[in-house]
Amino acid sequence: MFLQHLLNGVTIGSSYALIALGYTLVYGVLKLINFAHGEIYMIGAYLGFILISLIPTLPPSLQGNVVLLLLCVMLLAALLCALYGYYLERICYKPLRNAPRLSPLISALGASLFLQNFVMITMGARDKIFPQLLKSATITLGGVSFTWLQVAIIASSLLLMAGLSLFINHTKFGTAIRAVSSDPYMAGLLGINVDSVISLTFMAGSFLAACAGVMIGVYYGTINFTLGYLGGIKAFTAAVLGGIGSVGGAMVGGLLLGIIEALGAGYFSSEYKDVYAFFILIGVLILKPSGLLGRKSHERA
């Protein structure tokens, strides 16, 4: 039973980790919590739904490989979401770069409210049900049952995270992001275009969140326009747990939160499933605000 809960936890946890990366990246460069990030994740799931619904309209010759099609859907949804992330930053945060700290937070709340209702109005308030494309059988291995879908979700999440690590640590753009994270002013002096680095960070975060959205949509089969709120908070918890601003921390925090939730729901009470995340959040913030892997001095004056 334990291994079963663990596996379910890792599946959900890997999506938390992907969303948490968006919070952490943006926090790194702007020292700002992007409250609307959860909505980007939700929009990713909806874009995935729209694109998957379009699959049957494709010519039959293209409908053969479902796995490949799903990957394309994920990629396309993620790219579109990156655009959402770009414009979100442009419209809601950029004009407030030098405003008091409350302002961008409130503007983010506004953006979150706007996007949520935008999706509700355009897509309807009812749950959307994903068409069943993958007829994946349940596999039982040593008392643990899982589907190929779960394996695919965990594998692609790990791949995406590895990709992000490569991007951050071994490319010119990644170096620029790290430079802006550690000292935006100095980075600007050295000729790095801080504005475009910030845009890039938002786009990368939104890309990952959209991937998580599509995966969760396919995994659970139903999505709703309120998805982003709880998903966003949980991913934020994951980011805080791992240490906000730390890329590795977001990954570890996400997986850990998923596992804790699955174990808590499995062994204690599933009614309080959502409470665990909040208690962890409050506990971490009180006891160790820098998180598991975070640097010290994150508590700002």
Added chain:
Amino acid sequence: MNARSLGLSTFYYLGLLLIVLPFLKGNTLYLPLFFLALWTLRRTAFAGEQNRTFVRLRARVDRAVIGNHKPLLALLLAGAVALPFVSSNYLIDVFTSALLYAILATALNITVGMTGTLVLGFIGFYAIGAYTTGILTAKLHLCGFWTALPLSGLIALCFGLLLGIPTLRLKGDYLAIVTLGFGEIIKIFLNNLDSYTGGPNGILGIKKPTLFGWGLDSLPAFYWFCLLCLVVEIIIVARIFASRYGRAWVAVRENEMAAAALGIDVFRRHLLSFSLSAFFGGCAGSLFAVKQGFISPDSFTFLESVMVLCMVVLGGIGTIAGAVAGALLLIVLPELLREFALYRMLIFGAVMIAFMIYRPHGLVGSRAIALEQEDSLHG
């Protein structure tokens, strides 16, 4: 006659009007209103005796807190009192909920506006107040509304302390998230502690109270009662804002380090404003429970927290008039524009962003406060 004394005398005559009006309608809520009038009288009578520096300082604080619009305020209050005589029951009901939200927004404004702490789970205190009243009066039948009202406030205050003591050392965004988590935790517990809270079904049959033998169950009577509560709250809050404590709060908001250097205990100031906010939030919740007669966890969602915050922000952070105006605007306007109901939250979201960018000081707020905040909170 200058503008100030004109304002004061308008205020005074309004007090007299308040006493007379209930008699006209045969409705007898006059006792508390009488006290209000007395207070106005005392204020007018002693206004001249204070020394000049103090008066100037007070005027400055007043201006910052409620704006320099006393005659206008008096007129508005007169309008508010007279409203039930001229409007339909439906409108009275709408305005009653607007008043409740105004009480809430004024309470939230103590933390968001005065100490500059963003609280996102404020509705949690509202819920605690509502459920305290619900459980005490309708579930356990332990006491009546008049005992439950202050108890609701006090229990909310205790929760405020409980949450505030460990968390108020956190800063800005972190604290915002922690309070958000608090609001959610409260809601989840209300949903699951079935034996006390009735779970998702909530609590039914909370009765309207009587005041000195007169029932508050007619719509206008309850409206006036809420108005009275709001006025009392505003008086208390305005007095605190203008006092040593209020000035210490502003100092903490503007620059914590400088405030600490001057001997202000920053943490205790935060805690005080936070728990006071919680107290008024709890009282508002108690009123809400009585107004609806029925409460369930669905009334206390995160969206409600955002709505109240919206009121404070759009009205003008840090001003009492702003909080009240914001509440009126956000409750009454959507009711008048029913056909846009679907787009309501969409528009709110866009308006919040636009206000932050183009008018960060809100509708009524003073530019000065917004700018002061800008200097210090950044970085």
